Amino acid sequence: MREIDAALPASAPDKVEAGLASRLADLREQHAWSLEELARRTGVSRSTLSRMERAQISPTATMLGKLCAVYGRTMSQLLAEVESEQPQLVRADVQQIWRDEASGFTRRSVSPPQSGFRGEVVEGILRPGSDIAYDQPPIPGLEQHIWVLEGTVRITTGDHVYDLATGDCLRFRLRGRSRFYCPGPAAVRYVLLIVLP
Structure with a gap:
Protein backbone atom coordinates (compact mmCIF):
# COMPACT_ATOMS: atom_id res chain seq x y z
CA MET A 1 0.00 0.00 0.00
CA ARG A 2 1.34 3.43 -0.91
CA GLU A 3 2.30 6.06 1.64
CA ILE A 4 -0.80 8.22 2.16
CA ASP A 5 1.13 11.44 2.81
CA ALA A 6 2.76 11.05 -0.61
CA ALA A 7 -0.68 11.66 -2.15
CA LEU A 8 -0.49 15.33 -1.25
CA PRO A 9 2.08 17.60 -2.88
CA ALA A 10 3.82 20.30 -0.88
CA SER A 11 2.15 23.70 -0.90
CA ALA A 12 3.40 27.20 -0.21
CA PRO A 13 2.55 27.45 3.50
CA ASP A 14 3.96 30.97 3.87
CA LYS A 15 1.56 32.41 1.28
CA VAL A 16 -1.45 30.50 2.61
CA GLU A 17 -0.67 31.32 6.25
CA ALA A 18 -0.10 35.02 5.52
CA GLY A 19 -3.32 35.23 3.50
CA LEU A 20 -5.28 33.40 6.18
CA ALA A 21 -3.93 35.66 8.91
CA SER A 22 -4.90 38.75 6.93
CA ARG A 23 -8.39 37.39 6.16
CA LEU A 24 -9.02 36.56 9.83
CA ALA A 25 -8.04 40.11 10.84
CA ASP A 26 -10.32 41.54 8.11
CA LEU A 27 -13.29 39.45 9.26
CA ARG A 28 -12.90 40.59 12.85
CA GLU A 29 -12.73 44.22 11.72
CA GLN A 30 -15.82 43.77 9.50
CA HIS A 31 -17.74 42.57 12.55
CA ALA A 32 -16.36 45.48 14.61
CA TRP A 33 -15.21 43.05 17.29
CA SER A 34 -12.27 43.63 19.57
CA LEU A 35 -9.89 40.77 20.23
CA GLU A 36 -11.53 40.45 23.65
CA GLU A 37 -14.98 40.08 22.05
CA LEU A 38 -13.75 37.48 19.56
CA ALA A 39 -12.02 35.60 22.40
CA ARG A 40 -15.31 35.58 24.32
CA ARG A 41 -17.24 34.27 21.31
CA THR A 42 -14.73 31.55 20.36
CA GLY A 43 -13.14 30.49 23.64
CA VAL A 44 -9.70 31.11 22.08
CA SER A 45 -7.43 33.39 24.10
CA ARG A 46 -6.93 37.00 23.06
CA SER A 47 -3.16 36.55 22.76
CA THR A 48 -3.56 33.46 20.54
CA LEU A 49 -6.00 35.30 18.28
CA SER A 50 -3.63 38.25 18.04
CA ARG A 51 -0.70 36.01 17.12
CA MET A 52 -2.84 34.21 14.48
CA GLU A 53 -3.85 37.50 12.88
CA ARG A 54 -0.18 38.50 12.67
CA ALA A 55 0.80 35.11 11.14
CA GLN A 56 3.07 34.37 14.11
CA ILE A 57 1.28 31.05 14.69
CA SER A 58 -0.95 28.83 12.57
CA PRO A 59 -4.43 28.02 13.83
CA THR A 60 -5.17 24.40 14.72
CA ALA A 61 -8.12 22.66 13.06
CA THR A 62 -10.14 23.13 16.25
CA MET A 63 -9.35 26.86 16.48
CA LEU A 64 -10.13 27.36 12.80
CA GLY A 65 -13.41 25.50 13.31
CA LYS A 66 -14.37 27.88 16.14
CA LEU A 67 -13.51 30.92 14.02
CA CYS A 68 -15.50 29.57 11.06
CA ALA A 69 -18.48 29.03 13.36
CA VAL A 70 -18.55 32.63 14.63
CA TYR A 71 -18.03 34.00 11.11
CA GLY A 72 -20.67 31.68 9.58
CA ARG A 73 -18.34 30.09 7.03
CA THR A 74 -17.15 26.61 6.23
CA MET A 75 -13.41 26.05 6.39
CA SER A 76 -13.29 25.76 2.59
CA GLN A 77 -15.13 29.06 2.18
CA LEU A 78 -12.69 30.80 4.50
CA LEU A 79 -9.66 29.32 2.74
CA ALA A 80 -11.16 30.18 -0.67
CA GLU A 81 -11.46 33.81 0.41
CA VAL A 82 -7.69 33.85 0.75
CA GLU A 83 -7.44 33.22 -3.01
CA SER A 84 -7.56 36.29 -5.25
CA GLU A 85 -9.13 34.57 -8.28
CA GLN A 86 -11.95 32.07 -8.55
Missing part, protein backbone atom coordinates in the same frame (compact mmCIF):
# COMPACT_ATOMS: atom_id res chain seq x y z
CA PRO A 87 -11.04 29.63 -11.34
CA GLN A 88 -13.35 27.03 -12.87
CA LEU A 89 -10.60 24.41 -12.84
CA VAL A 90 -7.91 23.76 -10.26
CA ARG A 91 -5.26 21.23 -11.26
CA ALA A 92 -4.21 18.68 -8.63
CA ASP A 93 -0.73 20.15 -8.26
CA VAL A 94 -2.08 23.59 -7.26
CA GLN A 95 -5.02 22.63 -5.05
CA GLN A 96 -4.77 24.43 -1.73
CA ILE A 97 -3.45 22.30 1.13
CA TRP A 98 -3.61 23.22 4.79
CA ARG A 99 -1.85 21.22 7.50
CA ASP A 100 -2.39 21.21 11.23
CA GLU A 101 0.75 19.41 12.39
CA ALA A 102 -0.30 19.54 16.04
CA SER A 103 -3.46 17.50 15.47
CA GLY A 104 -2.18 15.40 12.55
CA PHE A 105 -4.75 16.72 10.07
CA THR A 106 -4.13 17.54 6.41
CA ARG A 107 -6.88 19.14 4.33
CA ARG A 108 -6.91 19.58 0.55
CA SER A 109 -9.50 21.88 -1.05
CA VAL A 110 -10.38 19.85 -4.15
CA SER A 111 -13.22 22.01 -5.50
CA PRO A 112 -12.29 25.20 -7.33
CA PRO A 113 -12.87 28.06 -4.87
CA GLN A 114 -16.10 29.72 -5.96
CA SER A 115 -18.55 31.86 -4.05
CA GLY A 116 -22.24 31.34 -4.69
CA PHE A 117 -22.10 27.54 -4.95
CA ARG A 118 -23.65 25.30 -2.30
CA GLY A 119 -21.35 22.26 -2.56
CA GLU A 120 -17.65 21.62 -2.19
CA VAL A 121 -15.30 18.65 -2.13
CA VAL A 122 -12.45 18.26 0.36
CA GLU A 123 -9.87 15.51 0.85
CA GLY A 124 -8.85 14.87 4.45
CA ILE A 125 -6.04 12.83 5.98
CA LEU A 126 -5.75 12.06 9.68
CA ARG A 127 -2.66 10.41 11.17
CA PRO A 128 -3.19 7.48 13.54
CA GLY A 129 -4.30 8.79 16.92
CA SER A 130 -5.51 12.13 15.52
CA ASP A 131 -8.57 13.33 17.41
CA ILE A 132 -10.27 16.56 16.34
CA ALA A 133 -13.41 17.86 18.05
CA TYR A 134 -15.59 20.77 16.96
CA ASP A 135 -17.96 22.43 19.45
CA GLN A 136 -20.40 23.57 16.79
CA PRO A 137 -20.80 23.54 13.01
CA PRO A 138 -19.76 26.62 11.04
CA ILE A 139 -23.30 26.68 9.65
CA PRO A 140 -26.07 24.72 11.43
CA GLY A 141 -27.74 22.12 9.20
CA LEU A 142 -24.67 21.70 6.99
CA GLU A 143 -24.98 18.45 5.01
CA GLN A 144 -21.85 16.30 4.96
CA HIS A 145 -20.97 13.10 3.12
CA ILE A 146 -17.80 11.30 4.27
CA TRP A 147 -16.43 8.62 1.93
CA VAL A 148 -13.43 6.70 3.28
CA LEU A 149 -10.82 5.98 0.60
CA GLU A 150 -8.21 4.29 2.84
CA GLY A 151 -8.06 3.37 6.52
CA THR A 152 -10.59 3.73 9.33
CA VAL A 153 -12.15 6.69 11.10
CA ARG A 154 -14.61 7.18 13.94
CA ILE A 155 -17.06 10.03 13.35
CA THR A 156 -19.19 11.38 16.18
CA THR A 157 -22.11 13.69 15.44
CA GLY A 158 -24.16 14.68 18.44
CA ASP A 159 -24.88 11.42 20.32
CA HIS A 160 -24.21 9.15 17.31
CA VAL A 161 -20.90 7.34 16.81
CA TYR A 162 -19.99 5.76 13.46
CA ASP A 163 -16.97 3.57 12.70
CA LEU A 164 -16.14 3.79 9.00
CA ALA A 165 -13.70 1.64 7.02
CA THR A 166 -12.40 1.77 3.44
CA GLY A 167 -15.29 2.23 1.00
CA ASP A 168 -17.87 3.25 3.65
CA CYS A 169 -19.85 6.46 3.21
CA LEU A 170 -21.69 8.39 5.92
CA ARG A 171 -24.20 11.20 5.28
CA PHE A 172 -25.61 13.50 7.96
CA ARG A 173 -26.71 17.04 8.76
CA LEU A 174 -24.40 18.74 11.21
CA ARG A 175 -26.32 20.56 13.94
CA GLY A 176 -24.11 20.27 17.01
CA ARG A 177 -20.78 18.93 18.17
CA SER A 178 -18.71 16.61 15.99
CA ARG A 179 -15.51 14.63 16.31
CA PHE A 180 -13.12 12.92 13.88
CA TYR A 181 -10.84 10.23 15.35
CA CYS A 182 -8.38 7.97 13.53
CA PRO A 183 -7.84 4.81 15.61
CA GLY A 184 -5.07 3.54 13.31
CA PRO A 185 -2.99 1.54 12.82
CA ALA A 186 -2.60 3.52 9.57
CA ALA A 187 -3.67 7.00 8.53
CA VAL A 188 -7.15 7.51 7.13
CA ARG A 189 -7.80 9.31 3.84
CA TYR A 190 -11.36 10.38 3.04
CA VAL A 191 -13.43 12.58 0.78
CA LEU A 192 -15.71 15.09 2.45
CA LEU A 193 -18.57 16.51 0.40
CA ILE A 194 -20.12 19.58 2.01
CA VAL A 195 -23.50 20.98 0.96
CA LEU A 196 -24.78 24.25 2.40
CA PRO A 197 -28.37 24.21 3.71
Whole structure:
Protein backbone atom coordinates (compact mmCIF):
# COMPACT_ATOMS: atom_id res chain seq x y z
CA MET A 1 0.00 0.00 0.00
CA ARG A 2 1.34 3.43 -0.91
CA GLU A 3 2.30 6.06 1.64
CA ILE A 4 -0.80 8.22 2.16
CA ASP A 5 1.13 11.44 2.81
CA ALA A 6 2.76 11.05 -0.61
CA ALA A 7 -0.68 11.66 -2.15
CA LEU A 8 -0.49 15.33 -1.25
CA PRO A 9 2.08 17.60 -2.88
CA ALA A 10 3.82 20.30 -0.88
CA SER A 11 2.15 23.70 -0.90
CA ALA A 12 3.40 27.20 -0.21
CA PRO A 13 2.55 27.45 3.50
CA ASP A 14 3.96 30.97 3.87
CA LYS A 15 1.56 32.41 1.28
CA VAL A 16 -1.45 30.50 2.61
CA GLU A 17 -0.67 31.32 6.25
CA ALA A 18 -0.10 35.02 5.52
CA GLY A 19 -3.32 35.23 3.50
CA LEU A 20 -5.28 33.40 6.18
CA ALA A 21 -3.93 35.66 8.91
CA SER A 22 -4.90 38.75 6.93
CA ARG A 23 -8.39 37.39 6.16
CA LEU A 24 -9.02 36.56 9.83
CA ALA A 25 -8.04 40.11 10.84
CA ASP A 26 -10.32 41.54 8.11
CA LEU A 27 -13.29 39.45 9.26
CA ARG A 28 -12.90 40.59 12.85
CA GLU A 29 -12.73 44.22 11.72
CA GLN A 30 -15.82 43.77 9.50
CA HIS A 31 -17.74 42.57 12.55
CA ALA A 32 -16.36 45.48 14.61
CA TRP A 33 -15.21 43.05 17.29
CA SER A 34 -12.27 43.63 19.57
CA LEU A 35 -9.89 40.77 20.23
CA GLU A 36 -11.53 40.45 23.65
CA GLU A 37 -14.98 40.08 22.05
CA LEU A 38 -13.75 37.48 19.56
CA ALA A 39 -12.02 35.60 22.40
CA ARG A 40 -15.31 35.58 24.32
CA ARG A 41 -17.24 34.27 21.31
CA THR A 42 -14.73 31.55 20.36
CA GLY A 43 -13.14 30.49 23.64
CA VAL A 44 -9.70 31.11 22.08
CA SER A 45 -7.43 33.39 24.10
CA ARG A 46 -6.93 37.00 23.06
CA SER A 47 -3.16 36.55 22.76
CA THR A 48 -3.56 33.46 20.54
CA LEU A 49 -6.00 35.30 18.28
CA SER A 50 -3.63 38.25 18.04
CA ARG A 51 -0.70 36.01 17.12
CA MET A 52 -2.84 34.21 14.48
CA GLU A 53 -3.85 37.50 12.88
CA ARG A 54 -0.18 38.50 12.67
CA ALA A 55 0.80 35.11 11.14
CA GLN A 56 3.07 34.37 14.11
CA ILE A 57 1.28 31.05 14.69
CA SER A 58 -0.95 28.83 12.57
CA PRO A 59 -4.43 28.02 13.83
CA THR A 60 -5.17 24.40 14.72
CA ALA A 61 -8.12 22.66 13.06
CA THR A 62 -10.14 23.13 16.25
CA MET A 63 -9.35 26.86 16.48
CA LEU A 64 -10.13 27.36 12.80
CA GLY A 65 -13.41 25.50 13.31
CA LYS A 66 -14.37 27.88 16.14
CA LEU A 67 -13.51 30.92 14.02
CA CYS A 68 -15.50 29.57 11.06
CA ALA A 69 -18.48 29.03 13.36
CA VAL A 70 -18.55 32.63 14.63
CA TYR A 71 -18.03 34.00 11.11
CA GLY A 72 -20.67 31.68 9.58
CA ARG A 73 -18.34 30.09 7.03
CA THR A 74 -17.15 26.61 6.23
CA MET A 75 -13.41 26.05 6.39
CA SER A 76 -13.29 25.76 2.59
CA GLN A 77 -15.13 29.06 2.18
CA LEU A 78 -12.69 30.80 4.50
CA LEU A 79 -9.66 29.32 2.74
CA ALA A 80 -11.16 30.18 -0.67
CA GLU A 81 -11.46 33.81 0.41
CA VAL A 82 -7.69 33.85 0.75
CA GLU A 83 -7.44 33.22 -3.01
CA SER A 84 -7.56 36.29 -5.25
CA GLU A 85 -9.13 34.57 -8.28
CA GLN A 86 -11.95 32.07 -8.55
CA PRO A 87 -11.04 29.63 -11.34
CA GLN A 88 -13.35 27.03 -12.87
CA LEU A 89 -10.60 24.41 -12.84
CA VAL A 90 -7.91 23.76 -10.26
CA ARG A 91 -5.26 21.23 -11.26
CA ALA A 92 -4.21 18.68 -8.63
CA ASP A 93 -0.73 20.15 -8.26
CA VAL A 94 -2.08 23.59 -7.26
CA GLN A 95 -5.02 22.63 -5.05
CA GLN A 96 -4.77 24.43 -1.73
CA ILE A 97 -3.45 22.30 1.13
CA TRP A 98 -3.61 23.22 4.79
CA ARG A 99 -1.85 21.22 7.50
CA ASP A 100 -2.39 21.21 11.23
CA GLU A 101 0.75 19.41 12.39
CA ALA A 102 -0.30 19.54 16.04
CA SER A 103 -3.46 17.50 15.47
CA GLY A 104 -2.18 15.40 12.55
CA PHE A 105 -4.75 16.72 10.07
CA THR A 106 -4.13 17.54 6.41
CA ARG A 107 -6.88 19.14 4.33
CA ARG A 108 -6.91 19.58 0.55
CA SER A 109 -9.50 21.88 -1.05
CA VAL A 110 -10.38 19.85 -4.15
CA SER A 111 -13.22 22.01 -5.50
CA PRO A 112 -12.29 25.20 -7.33
CA PRO A 113 -12.87 28.06 -4.87
CA GLN A 114 -16.10 29.72 -5.96
CA SER A 115 -18.55 31.86 -4.05
CA GLY A 116 -22.24 31.34 -4.69
CA PHE A 117 -22.10 27.54 -4.95
CA ARG A 118 -23.65 25.30 -2.30
CA GLY A 119 -21.35 22.26 -2.56
CA GLU A 120 -17.65 21.62 -2.19
CA VAL A 121 -15.30 18.65 -2.13
CA VAL A 122 -12.45 18.26 0.36
CA GLU A 123 -9.87 15.51 0.85
CA GLY A 124 -8.85 14.87 4.45
CA ILE A 125 -6.04 12.83 5.98
CA LEU A 126 -5.75 12.06 9.68
CA ARG A 127 -2.66 10.41 11.17
CA PRO A 128 -3.19 7.48 13.54
CA GLY A 129 -4.30 8.79 16.92
CA SER A 130 -5.51 12.13 15.52
CA ASP A 131 -8.57 13.33 17.41
CA ILE A 132 -10.27 16.56 16.34
CA ALA A 133 -13.41 17.86 18.05
CA TYR A 134 -15.59 20.77 16.96
CA ASP A 135 -17.96 22.43 19.45
CA GLN A 136 -20.40 23.57 16.79
CA PRO A 137 -20.80 23.54 13.01
CA PRO A 138 -19.76 26.62 11.04
CA ILE A 139 -23.30 26.68 9.65
CA PRO A 140 -26.07 24.72 11.43
CA GLY A 141 -27.74 22.12 9.20
CA LEU A 142 -24.67 21.70 6.99
CA GLU A 143 -24.98 18.45 5.01
CA GLN A 144 -21.85 16.30 4.96
CA HIS A 145 -20.97 13.10 3.12
CA ILE A 146 -17.80 11.30 4.27
CA TRP A 147 -16.43 8.62 1.93
CA VAL A 148 -13.43 6.70 3.28
CA LEU A 149 -10.82 5.98 0.60
CA GLU A 150 -8.21 4.29 2.84
CA GLY A 151 -8.06 3.37 6.52
CA THR A 152 -10.59 3.73 9.33
CA VAL A 153 -12.15 6.69 11.10
CA ARG A 154 -14.61 7.18 13.94
CA ILE A 155 -17.06 10.03 13.35
CA THR A 156 -19.19 11.38 16.18
CA THR A 157 -22.11 13.69 15.44
CA GLY A 158 -24.16 14.68 18.44
CA ASP A 159 -24.88 11.42 20.32
CA HIS A 160 -24.21 9.15 17.31
CA VAL A 161 -20.90 7.34 16.81
CA TYR A 162 -19.99 5.76 13.46
CA ASP A 163 -16.97 3.57 12.70
CA LEU A 164 -16.14 3.79 9.00
CA ALA A 165 -13.70 1.64 7.02
CA THR A 166 -12.40 1.77 3.44
CA GLY A 167 -15.29 2.23 1.00
CA ASP A 168 -17.87 3.25 3.65
CA CYS A 169 -19.85 6.46 3.21
CA LEU A 170 -21.69 8.39 5.92
CA ARG A 171 -24.20 11.20 5.28
CA PHE A 172 -25.61 13.50 7.96
CA ARG A 173 -26.71 17.04 8.76
CA LEU A 174 -24.40 18.74 11.21
CA ARG A 175 -26.32 20.56 13.94
CA GLY A 176 -24.11 20.27 17.01
CA ARG A 177 -20.78 18.93 18.17
CA SER A 178 -18.71 16.61 15.99
CA ARG A 179 -15.51 14.63 16.31
CA PHE A 180 -13.12 12.92 13.88
CA TYR A 181 -10.84 10.23 15.35
CA CYS A 182 -8.38 7.97 13.53
CA PRO A 183 -7.84 4.81 15.61
CA GLY A 184 -5.07 3.54 13.31
CA PRO A 185 -2.99 1.54 12.82
CA ALA A 186 -2.60 3.52 9.57
CA ALA A 187 -3.67 7.00 8.53
CA VAL A 188 -7.15 7.51 7.13
CA ARG A 189 -7.80 9.31 3.84
CA TYR A 190 -11.36 10.38 3.04
CA VAL A 191 -13.43 12.58 0.78
CA LEU A 192 -15.71 15.09 2.45
CA LEU A 193 -18.57 16.51 0.40
CA ILE A 194 -20.12 19.58 2.01
CA VAL A 195 -23.50 20.98 0.96
CA LEU A 196 -24.78 24.25 2.40
CA PRO A 197 -28.37 24.21 3.71
